[in-house]
Amino acid sequence: MRLGLIGSTGHWQSYAPALDRVPGLVLVAVAPAGPEESTGAFDHAPGLTIQTRRYEDARRLLDAEHLDVVQICGRSDRIPVWIRLCLERGLPVMAEKPLAIDLETLEILFKLAQNTGASLVPMHTMRGVAELAAVRRVVRAGAIGDPLLSFSQKSYKWGRSRPDSWRSRDTFPGIAPWAGIHAFDWLHWILGDEFTSICGHEGITAHPDFPACASQAAFVLTMRNGGLASVTLDYLRPESAPTHGDERVRIAGTLGVVDLVLADRKLSMTTAQEPPRTLSPDPQIDLFTRFAHSLRGEEPPPLTLHEACRITEIALKAQLAAETHQTLPLTDSPYCSR
Known part of the structure; x- marks a missing residue:
């Protein structure tokens, strides 16, 4: 090859x-x-x-x-x-x-x-993260019941500098399609294509000289079952923090809650039948290897074309929602799996 x-x-x-x-x-x-x-x-x-x-x-x-x-x-x-x-x-x-x-x-x-x-x-390389795969496994198995509320966080260090291309929307897509797309991807991967609308807000308070990239942003997606999924994104993580990124996921359902703090590799689930317990991660094969295997007909692609474009669409609409201060529909999409 x-x-x-x-x-x-x-x-x-x-x-x-x-x-x-x-x-x-x-x-x-x-x-x-x-x-x-x-x-x-x-x-x-x-x-x-x-x-x-x-x-x-x-x-x-x-x-x-x-x-x-x-x-x-x-x-x-x-x-x-x-x-x-x-x-x-x-x-x-x-x-x-x-x-x-x-x-x-x-x-x-x-x-x-x-x-x-x-x-x-x-x-979408975070599909190779073993802890996220474990969250998907228990949610898809029905262990926490019907998912009704989720919180996803991606927090990063800004570092000493960023490329000049981050100053203009002509060359930079915004924080939602850039950093947030990973969170939108894991929500789609874990919960399925359940999203009906999205709204959001952002600000450039911490880095006003880079107006194309917000320093803080938050989004809310509505779901078909009446649930809500919130996503926060920021470039506010202190330089003294032990890791560059701080990703977190919490999904609450009718039967329980699953929590992940990725920087600390802490993954737990609590249900009505049992107190909090640590979940074992599910090791994953890297994305490119899976892609190569799919090209040889040895397994399905890691994402279908419809999935890839649907998740990109959600991220782009998230950015547009924050910039226009509108709630945008996510239904009737040409990429939707339904």
Whole structure:
């Protein structure tokens, strides 16, 4: 299986575990996703050999190489451009999230992937987190009854600096499609496609010189069963904190509650029949390995095209809801599984 890399931004080394898990997977070519990157970033890329070819222009890579799969990890506004060029060539793609920074482009990519039959999977890498998989297992098994209320948190350190591209909505999608999409993804993965509307609010109080990325935001999704799912996002985590991120999930149902504090690896469940008990994590295979196996027909894709676009749609509408101060519907979606 011949792999080409476009871009060295974000989670671009996500393919690395698959090199040992997918027989015959070879990194044959690399290229930057835009002028803000360079081929030098690939100097220590996992799987790089003297046979790996480097291109200054990713279009030349796509035209010259015979590839089986492409991974795209560039600046947010560049991702849909490279996805389109790959899909037009019938090339399967795993791309950094979000797949698009506006709803119109997302629909174009969805239809293109449908028409070409080429696989398109976003890097929703938190599906590989064993503790989240355990939350999904107990919720889907009915252990807490009908889920009616959930809280999801993603809190991150801001760090010393952020790219200038984060200052403009032309080059940055907003905090919801950027950081929040992981939370929207795990809610969809755990609870199913149960969401009917979304509203939200955000502010740039802590980092006003980066107006495209809120420093704090909160969203509420309504569910078909009358339940509510809240999501908070922030770049307010103190630099002295032991981990870069602080992700938390609490899901309350008619029969019990499950709680996860990921930074501390604390996962517990409480029901009417038993006091709080620690749950064992469910080890997962990394996303790229599962994607590669699906391309060989060995298992289903880690996300279907409809799932990938539905979750992206929810994240984009969350951002739009916060910016317009409106409650937006999530029903009648072209990507909805119902």
